[in-house]
Amino acid sequence: MTEKYQSREERRKSQGNNNKKKQPKKQKRSLFKRILIIMFSLGILFMVAGAITFFVLASGAPPLDEALLKDPLSSKVYDINGKKIYEFGAEKRTFVPIDEIPDDLKNAVIAVEDARFYKHHGLDVIRLGGAVIANITEGYGAEGASTISQQVIKNSFFTQDKKLKRKVQELWMAFQLERKYSKEQILEMYLNKIYYGVGNTYGVAKAAELYYGKTLDELTLEESAFIAGVGNNPGLFNPYTHPERAEKRRNIVLNLMEKNNFITKEEATAAKTTAIDATLVASKEESQPIDSFLDQVKKELKEQGGIDVYTAGLKIYTSFDPDAQAHIDSLLNNEGDVQFPNDEFQAGIALIDTQTGEIRALGGGRNQSANSRINFAIDPLNQPGSTIKPIIDYGPAIENLKWSTYHQIVDEPTTYTGSDKKINNVDFKYLGQMTIRTALAKSRNTTAVKTFREVGGKKAREFAVNLGMPFSENEVNEAYAIGGTEGGISPLQMAGAYAAFGNNGNFNKPHAVKKIIYPDDTEVVMAPESVPVMKEATAFMITDMLKSVLEPGGSAAGYDVSGLPIAGKTGTTNYDSKTAQKYNIESGVPDVWFSGYTTNYTISIWTGYKDNITPIKNKERNIAKQLFRDIITYVSKDKDTKDFVKPNSVVKVGVEKGTNPAKLPSEFTPKEDIVYEYFIKGTEPTEISDKYDKLTSPTDLVATYNAEKNEIALSWNFPKDKLDGISFEVSASIDEGPGIVQGTLKDLTYTMVNPIPGAIYSFTIVAVSDDNKENRSDPISSKIEIPIIPDITNPGDDNGNGNDNGEGNGNGDGNDDGNGDDDTGIDIPDIPPLPPGDVNDQSNGRKGN
Template structure:
């Protein structure tokens, strides 16, 4: 429909109105663009301001820091200076003396676009990310060589945005001030190569014995180029396999960046690392080099700096007294007395509560060699039975909540694949508790424990203690650990048991102070590796190992020590190769701890040979070294290990399965005190034991002798040689209170008589543990007529010298009540509620026989004893009296 307008002006106004929507749309777009420009301008301005703020306190380009190294100072646990690192002479090399093959290897590894960028290479950053994803971590680094020079010379290694911005800024300034060749020269003279080699020229001399860099071959240059990324891990002396792998990675990078051909790289990769290396010798001596070696490794790992040039103050955990004593033990014949030159030892001593390393024994008789092979940290040896608490019994308590009494059967057994497993002595001991299985180091119960826990959970438990296992197998249960472990690893793991289940990685450095005053706390954080009940129960079982098991030689009186022994064996292939017997032992361990200190000791050999086996005496050295060290450093101030509330101790009757609580009648030698996780496996049933008694004495006879006015007692008893038996004699006079008148090991006793009294005698057999027999009794009445006969009356002719028998008076009435004996600890005979009354009294109308029977053959002593009735004291008669009474 057409629009009718009344005038031309009305039509123009209508057309103008139709155009307004487009104008409004264009206006909004302009506003958005304008706003974005404003934001970008503000953002750029803010970025410039932030950049300026971050670089305002960046250090200046001090040429002395670029050229001249600063020595680092090492302090002990008390803050006392130990040594300086970096005082020795350096080998400086100029750019013109750097061979092309070395430069190419370094550039391919560290900075392939070195000659193209101006200090910072964005392309290299993204290229390094892609390379690390494709080829694995470490294939390439992101920082340029210029940035690394700046970082090593001026900055701390802290990973913050501000430090990275300062690094970028200083790298650009360094490129402006120095040529590429000068910067590369600085880098190659500053980098640390491990083995106290700093600078590429020194590294070439140390590793290859070459003082002229022009003599370097392609594989040697590639090896040197690969070390700086992780100097200690790629040290070819200590880690030849890792060094070779790193060298081959560098050769591949050289091919990738066009420096060499693929054929050249493959040829160089075939050169064995060992064939390239020279014999390592170090002229300068550094005190406690085994410990300082560990310090250098930790500082390098934490900071990436060369301690010989970085001017650091390094605060360590070193106990100089303990370290000196460890070195003395290893290099003297105080403990180790063997003429085997290849015999070696490694020792790690750490603080149980903090994980701080107090001393490291890196080896013995390494005279003239500083930073030689460190057997305390670098030796990877099979641990033998010392692994059992870590892989077998620890996980069993942690996950299955086994008690220390948990029953296992030591019997013919095999691995899951059917391979038989044997104990160290080739015997089987049947059913036993987990405590005894560990104390006696039985292999079969240990394997059963690992199988019940499962390999995966056991591996997780062990790795929380610093073991670092990728995979484990059933043979690991008894120490067949293919990768091996170091003494320092074992000390760290065992210290967690002594620290309530808290694992703190063993460490030698606590704090690093940089030249600008910045401090770095490098102490590792504590980690809960297990439940407190696991730690305590393992500890208590390991105390049994030391007190009565395989580790008694390591025990120190007065200290609470937990620990485990371990030995290894050669496999059949090595036995045949070196002509060794089946029982040949190449390694012996002892790992133990107190609440204060943990020490792991390995003894063995540096290489396999026909002489590389330990005699029985040499197998004791590990335990004796531990004993001497702990005796030297531990004063016992740590007391005993504290039992947590999650654990309950119960008295259990030995051999019961399921466990039964000991009753009050269970013999002491059949009771064991075991720990249970509260609420799990706790026994309820009580053992049905009868009260233990002894056989009573027999043939008890009592005879009155009027000539001496004494009563002679004699009895018979068959003595058990394994039971220490004595006899307790009680006397009741005229129905009065029973009184103990003597204890003797003889089978007879003589008592002084009173005037006209009635005597009741009770004789008990008593063992050393307090077990008593029922009493044997005898009754004697003293006739008054005999006592009234004048002492000077002569004997009638034909009359016997002994007193004539007289008529006995009637037996007096028994008292209405009977009091307990004076010794309340002596139990009464349950069959006789009245202990003062005889169970079988002699008939009072029947006089006592004129001659007592002789003691039986079971009597231990035929000497008579005399009891004076007036004072109840035991008196020895003279020999004449004895002969007269024996007739």
């Protein structure tokens, strides 16, 4: 439809408006072009800046020294005194030319380490891309993208940290390496640098000799695949100690070889059918005592950015105490007072500094070969038994629930929650109500599980994890309360946890390496920082409770050391019913522990057998305690060992035994019924027990004389509801003389026979507690005068020899012979004779009439 305009002016205006409407499209296109230009310019700028940064960072790279490329730098290890004790990489290296290395081995290494080795020039962009994504999503350093060329450079020239500058320099030098050397030469360097574990062995030639007793040209496909895979982590994939891991690793290498067309599927399948240990040679080399400590050194440096001590050229300063290590070694070699039952019996020992967590010595085991040895000191292999109780039960209870060391708990038949499975104590008995101090000292299982329930699994796990226990989330259950963990705990981990109790609640991760110095003199302090993980009150109260373990009645009674304040805990585990039935085990236990500490040293010891099946029996159960006592005595000699100091947040309070909740003793509470325990300040008891209040006095004492029987009958009253545990002490005096106890009886009556005629008797009755003789009531008294009745049938002579009421003598004594017992059956002490008098003196002598 054609628009009509009234005038040319309207047409111009209309066209002008249309032009204005179309103008923004041109502006948008112009803006888009400007943005593209800016982005392009920024891209170029960033590229230039990146290139400049790269070359600036790369400019500090060391020169490409051919000697370093072929001969890795050894690392020296120093003890606590600064004396060199070992050198990693100083021996067992054989350089083999590339043309003497079989293709299967070369291909296996390439497949697992750098599949695109022949396609890149030092940097694998495709592999780098995957690593970049992993580093962005999982954090810097999460995944490496190093090529074989980069690994050669890293192992020859650099530290193992993942700082940007070092990575840039490494990449720059890898480019240089690729320009200067052929792929075959670079591969040759790498294959002769790989570390293979036992006895400082590295290089593929030594690996073939170590594991198979062969030269390289004699290796089979599966053997080559294993050697290629084990170099990644020879400890983890040790075929002698971890055959399943080793076989799995070998098969992964075979899969990668197939994937990269180095071998066929049929070849891979056939190679996988060979057992990993089918052609392994037996280990001939005996392990050295220091190997256990060096294992920990390597482990810590591996965790510090993957440092390879065999090629890094480090100076490694450690906390190693050669004197303590030598003593532990002598014990493990049966050279001390501790005697082992046989050569197969094993022990793992960790000795650390309580205040710093520094490892002084490690005993990794006994009579083991270098290839097949297990480090029982640092490998978490065995359940901890009751040594876990302070860590997951009582420690969390004091920390979270503010329990005192007196807190009452009942040892009684108990089952696991939601189950009818009974929780047994070691003696299959139940001891009733007791303090948690007693429960821990006697290692009662039912009370430990009850305590765990009170705390709750979440808080118990959190407390334990803060002490270095490797418990994953949702893993902890009631079985953990008595050491039935799903995974194992190492003596070193246990020592670290116990040391925190002795260090005022501060946890230091056990460590062997104090600092390292790189070839370029860069110094790195390795000691971890101390972390407060519990209140001082908790640490002190657990420590004081653990002292009771070594006191009479405790599970380690008799293993204390005179003059040393020691806290510690025993631990044993049991076979499950299936294992016991399968191996026909009727008695014995698989693991026995002792962990203990002073303010200076902490020691944790595991004993048992390598197979964890052979039972520990009889006196063998004491070996862990014997080792502890021997070692703690040795390291503490000539060293001031202070006692553990009570913090101001804790108060010591006397409590009347058995009160629940705790009550203060009254002034009448027997001393033997008062126990002194520790409370967190503000939670101590304030109520006084009335159990031993001053006793109620007897009432209504009546004394009656029976002339016919010549006897005095006493009777009194006492509240019937208070008679339990009460006796009555009866005292008598004559003519206001001293009162003499006649006896103590349960009845409310008493009879005195043959009283003296004419005498005035005063009787006193006092209620006395059977439990506390010092708790006595106020006395009640009564007097009675005995009448004189003449005896006309038997008049006495002038000498006073009458026999009416007694044998009168010439001195006028009228008392009986003092041997008369009353009719209560109670032996009545003699009434002292009256003073002698003249026979004619009626006032003094009891004259016989």
